[in-house]
Amino acid sequence: MPGGRLSQQERQRIGAGLADGLSYAEIARRLERPTSTISREVTRNGGPGGYRPHQAHQVAVERARRGTPAHLHADRPSHGTTEDEMVELAVRSGMPRMTARVHVDLLMAEDGRRTAAELVRRLKVSPASVSVAVNFLVRHGYVRRERDPQRRRDVYVVDDEAWYHSIAISARQTLESARAAMAAAETLGPDTPVGQRLLKAGTFLERVIEDMRESADRWRDLLT
Known part of the structure; x- marks a missing residue:
């Protein structure tokens, strides 16, 4: 798999792929690059609708030459x-x-x-x-x-897969809170006002998090 900076030819292929409606993952597969490389390249150079390969390459060359910190880029694109x-x-x-x-x-x-x-x-x-x-x-x-x-x-x-892992960790932590609320509801009594409130909140969070985890698993291949 190629590494290092994107070449001008690769940027032209990214532009062509976006024009053809290809996903970042598909463009990355064709270039044998990580999907994250493609998404970062497009995001900081105008987004899917404003990406211009020649301009993006000029910006990258100038940025590499100057070695300017990311948060001080004077040549930052005006779109996106x-x-x-x-x-x-x-x-x-x-x-x-x-x-x-x-x-x-x-x-x-x-x-x-x-x-x-x-x-x-x-x-x-x-x-x-x-x-x-x-x-x-x-x-x-x-x-x-x-x-x-x-x-x-x-x-x-x-x-x-950083986004997948961050979602998985957040989901696990929220699920622990949801189940703690449900356990507290059982201790206090599900028929008491506080118990009912905690049970409803815990059940809601549990269902939402389970759906989120299933969704993350279902779409995980978009990151590879």
Whole structure:
């Protein structure tokens, strides 16, 4: 499977695939690239309706030449969701801001990989801040940690199945809460006002989470 940065020819094939209505997964299969590489490439270059291969390649070449941190890109495309907007969305959903910045920077990496030192340099923050952020991301399944045996350092990776794993972890935690509520309802008595309230809430959460897990399993192949 090819690695490294996308070539101009690959970007032209991505544009052709989008024009033909192909999914990210199908384009990735044809290019022998991870689906996450295609989704990141399209997202940061105008989205499915605004992707322009030549412009995207020029931006990538200039970005590589300048080595500009992701959150300071002056050549950021004017269409689609920007990285700052993605950070704000993550913060509004409850993610700490520093953690959101680290997560988005990893998402926008060409290969979805960064070392702690790279994150510190790109985001201009302390190693301790990066450590707290990546520990949160690893714990919640957004990122996985790999060990580079040659340089004896950790590498943080957003792989193709990161979203699946994060949903699975969140679902398990919510399911534990739902069943705890149902157990408390049984202890208090299902006929009492509090027991009824807890039983209804626990049952609702249990059903919703089971549906979500089944849906995640059903659509998991879109990430491969």
